[in-house]
Amino acid sequence: xxxxYGAVICALVFGVSAxxxxxxxxxxxxxxxxxxxxxxxxxxxxxxxxxxxxxxQGARALRQVTLSxxxxxxxxxxxxxxxxxxxxxxxxxxxxxxxxxxxxxxEPGFEDVKTITVVFPNVEVGDEVALTTAFRQTVPWFGQSYxxxxxxxxxxxxxxxxxxxxxxxxxxxxxDARGLSAPTTEQLNQxxxxxxxxxxxxxxxxxxxxxxxxxxxxxxxxxxxxxxxELAHTYETMLKDRAKVTxxxxxxxxxLTAGVKGERxxxxxxxxxxxxxxxxxxxxxxxGGFVPDYASEVLANKYGDCKDHVILLEALLAxxxxxxxxxxxxxxxxxxxxxxxxxxAFNHLITYVPSLKLYLDSTARYAPFGxxxxxxxxxxxxxxxxxxxxxTPPALPAHASLKSVETITIAPDGSVAGQTExxxxxxxxxxxxxxxxAAQALGDTEYFHRAMGPGVEGKLSPGPGGNPTxxxxxxxxxxxxxxxxxxxxxxxxxxxxxxxSFSLLLAGNLPANRTxxxxxxxxxxxxxxxxxxxxGVSVISMPTSASLSAEGVTLQTHYAQPSPGVIxxxxxxxxxxxxxxxxxxxxxxxxxxxxxxxxxLRYQILYR
Numbered sequence: 067x068x069x070x071y072g073a074v075i076c077a078l079v080f081g082v083s084a085x086x087x088x089x090x091x092x093x094x095x096x097x098x099x100x101x102x103x104x105x106x107x108x109x110x111x112x113x114x115x116x117x118x119x120x121x122x123q124g125a126r127a128l129r130q131v132t133l134s135x136x137x138x139x140x141x142x143x144x145x146x147x148x149x150x151x152x153x154x155x156x157x158x159x160x161x162x163x164x165x166x167x168x169x170x171x172x173e174p175g176f177e178d179v180k181t182i183t184v185v186f187p188n189v190e191v192g193d194e195v196a197l198t199t200a201f202r203q204t205v206p207w208f209g210q211s212y213x214x215x216x217x218x219x220x221x222x223x224x225x226x227x228x229x230x231x232x233x234x235x236x237x238x239x240x241x242d243a244r245g246l247s248a249p250t251t252e253q254l255n256q257x258x259x260x261x262x263x264x265x266x267x268x269x270x271x272x273x274x275x276x277x278x279x280x281x282x283x284x285x286x287x288x289x290x291x292x293x294x295x296e297l298a299h300t301y302e303t304m305l306k307d308r309a310k311v312t313x314x315x316x317x318x319x320x321x322l323t324a325g326v327k328g329e330r331x332x333x334x335x336x337x338x339x340x341x342x343x344x345x346x347x348x349x350x351x352x353x354g355g356f357v358p359d360y361a362s363e364v365l366a367n368k369y370g371d372c373k374d375h376v377i378l379l380e381a382l383l384a385x386x387x388x389x390x391x392x393x394x395x396x397x398x399x400x401x402x403x404x405x406x407x408x409x410x411a412f413n414h415l416i417t418y419v420p421s422l423k424l425y426l427d428s429t430a431r432y433a434p435f436g437x438x439x440x441x442x443x444x445x446x447x448x449x450x451x452x453x454x455x456x457x458t459p460p461a462l463p464a465h466a467s468l469k470s471v472e473t474i475t476i477a478p479d480g481s482v483a484g485q486t487e488x489x490x491x492x493x494x495x496x497x498x499x500x501x502x503x504a505a506q507a508l509g510d511t512e513y514f515h516r517a518m519g520p521g522v523e524g525k526l527s528p529g530p531g532g533n534p535t536x537x538x539x540x541x542x543x544x545x546x547x548x549x550x551x552x553x554x555x556x557x558x559x560x561x562x563x564x565x566x567s568f569s570l571l572l573a574g575n576l577p578a579n580r581t582x583x584x585x586x587x588x589x590x591x592x593x594x595x596x597x598x599x600x601x602g603v604s605v606i607s608m609p610t611s612a613s614l615s616a617e618g619v620t621l622q623t624h625y626a627q628p629s630p631g632v633i634x635x636x637x638x639x640x641x642x643x644x645x646x647x648x649x650x651x652x653x654x655x656x657x658x659x660x661x662x663x664x665x666x667l668r669y670q671i672l673y674r
Contacts, residue, residue, distance in 0.1 A: 090269050091124030092117045094224035095194060101214070103233040107206035107290065109214075112145075116196045119189060128195045132183045139205045145198040147184050152192040159184055207356060209300045212237075213289040213408040217279050218245065218264055221272050227264040229286055232257050237290055240406035245284025262286055275574050276582040277647055278400040280411070287406040297407045298394075298453035304357050305392065305450070309380040312362045319385035329388055330422055334435040336382040338533040341428040344378060345369040356409065373415045375428045380417065391418045391451030393425065395458070397441040399585060401647050403455065416442060418449050425458050432496035434534040437465070439496050440587060444646035463590040463642045465492035470564040475598040482549040486542045486563045494589060495538040501565055502528045502540055514544055518563055522546045555606060557670040558633075562595055568639050568667050572619060573660045579653070586648035590640050597633040599673070605633065609669035616659035617652065618643050623666060633671060639663075 095116040103109040119125045135142040147159035165183035186195050206212065216229055233239060235258045243249065247263040264284060279285070291297045322339050323332045347369045358364070358373035361381035370378070376392045383390045394412040403411060416438075417426040425447075430439045444460035467490070474484035490498040505513040505526055514524035524544030542563050549561055569576070571591055574584075599605075611624045622638045 090221065090223055091121045092119055092128060092222070093269075094118075094222055094227060097224065097227045099216070099229045101229070101231045103212045103231065103237065103290075105210075105234045105237060107203075107208075107210040107212045109203050109212055111201040111203075112199070113201070114196070114198045116194055119191050119193050119195065122191055125189045125191055125193075128186060129189045130183060130185050131195075131197060132181050133199065134179050134181045135201070137178055137180050139203065139207070141200075141202040141204060142182055143200045144182060144184060145200055147186065147197050148195075149186045149189055150194040150196065151188070152190075157187045159186060208291075208297065208304070208409050211290045211297075211300065212239075213291060213297075213406075213410070215280065215285060215287040215404065215406075215408050215410055218266070218284040219279055220266060220270050220283050222266065223269045224264060224266040228261060229264075230259060230261045231288060232259040234258075238292065240287075240289045240291065240293075242285070242287040242404045242406040244286075246286060270581065273580055273582055273584065274577060275584045275586075276399070276580075277402075277584065278398055280400055280404075281402045282582055285404070287404040287408055289406040289408050291407040294403070294407045294448050294455050295453040297409065298448050298450050301356070301392075301394070301409075302450050302453070305377070307360075308358055308377045309361050309384060311381050311385045315361060315365060315378075315381045316385045318365070319382045322382070323386055330424075332386050333383060333388055333419055333422060333424075333426075336379060336386070337426050337428055337435050340375055340379045340382065341431070341433070342533060343368065344375055344428070346375070346429050346431065347371060358415075372427075372429045376415045376417050379426070379428055383419065389420060389451070391420065391449045392416075393418045393450065394448040395442060395445050397445075401445060401583075401645075403446045412448070414442075416447075418447075418451075420452070430496065432499035432534050434495065434536045437493050437496070437536060440493055440646075443493070460644070460646050461493050461588050463588050463640055466494045466588060467491045467590040467592075468494055468498075468566055469592045469594070470566070471594045472562040472564060473596045473598070474562050476550050476552075476561075476600050476603070478552060478600045478602075480548050480550040480552040482546045482561050484542075484544050484546075484562055486544075487539065488541070488565060489537065489539045491537045495534065495536060498538050498540065498565065499529075499534060502526060514563075517565075518544065518546065521548065524563070552600065552603065553674065554603065555672060555674040557672055558597060559670045561597070564593060566591060568593070568621075568637055569664050571639050571641060572621070572663050572667075573653075573657075576657075576660060576664055579657070580650040583647045583649050584653070585646060586641070586643050587646070588641055588643050591638070593635070593637045595635040595637075597635070597671075599631045599633070601631070603673055604630065606672040606674050608633070608671050609666075612666050614659065614663050614666060616656040616663070618648075619656065619660065619663070621663040621666060623669075625671075635671075637667070 095118050097115040099113045101109055101111045117128055119128055133142050144164060149157045167181040184197060189195060235256050243262055249260045249262045252259050319336060322335045326332050326335050345368060348371050358377040361378045364370045364374040364378040380390045393416045395414050395416055396412050397414045424436060425438055427433055427438055427442055433439055438458060440461055442458055445458050447456055447458060449456055469489045470486055472484060472486045474482050476482055510525050514522045522544055524542055527541045529538050529540045544563055571589055605627060608625045614621045620640045624636045626634045628634060
């Protein structure tokens, strides 16, 4: 996928949660894209784009722009680059000063991606930054097909934007254009040229947790694939013989399933081994990173990326006569497929076992067998072996639950000693395991300082390691000096440790309104808190217990004082949605109730 406005979009627009439409960091003065497609699927693309710098943030982002391409398959050249000052003076970038590098990813791994970094001189607010490039896809990623998508950000003001595409007249193209002007079409000998125009005079700010712009925003998708079945068949030919069962693979499969009865149990044994023993390493080599190594090579190397994991697991399953299929999926916030098929709509590969009706993601480090991480849930997919489209199952509260049991004791000097036990079930076990690993990397002291604030000392006790299961329990002990002002009066709030926020589970940061679909996970979360008070401290006021509900969401709170020195509090939130995303109309309907729930969670206990 190409964001028409270049590499600055993701880092500048979507990475700034506080940006407002009247504070857009830049605007698009001009963006003209000219694409010429050959009959074999290769294409040449020239682009001229001019940005207007509106804020200092925009100036920082536009002082350096990095372009990336895959050597052997693509070529990229900078034809012109300059800064135009507010007074009209043009300062050209010296082409000899272009920075050339290797690798466009910050992730550790192997790739043959090369980069060209353009450093624009003397960029200030009010200036224009212009870049003209020539790009060529010399070898198509998928067979002899052409497929490309352009996504336009609604957060950016744009004045003069166009995409022109010329292709052989006998090339059947699937075209999906949304939010653009109707195309003009002309015949040029045996070629057809289409031109689309776009403008955005009233930019709107990004919205937290919104689905990808490709799902609902303006876009242009052009593909020579007739449908997703053709795309799947093409990809299947690219994978031919990659999952061949060698004697080494046959022997390993037999060893791992020795004494194991049942197809599901065998599949789990093989999945667990691949998940635990094949290190995940990002590899973007060859045809856009779509083609894996041979399964035998992955086994010998003991590392690979998602496609390598899939191809080795496919071979191991085949050795035990269990059919499986690679599955194309996207792990960002895209939840819909364009009717015009493009490989760039997918950025991940997982496994489907049809006899078990089960999706598996062995690269999801903490995913137990049979569970998918949230990034894989309720996503459109293409199953390669059967060449059909489908959807992964959504996460449901029954398969995603958290319970935190906390006891804190307040000493006469105002210090707090606490202990917490957290139990997770289903897909959220992955998040808890990841949290514990990250916390151990930080160290207990730094982790508790970040989680609860300076002055808190604590120790985490991780749950058992080994192959992930669908439940996980860990505990924490912590102490906070001078946490409570004794004798008071004062409030008791946020003294306990728990690794989640009820407010965020309800509705994220609860924006005033939404105009786009957004990700709304389903989860069942519960807290059971006991507070032991020191002698002589009494409760002035406690919140009223409440039971609130909205469409798909419930909140129950209960406060009690079984004895003068003990307070018990329980909070239970269930968020249950039929899909991974919710509509803006739904959010409008439930916003007031969600706001009431958030207010209920802010109530505090007063003491003296």
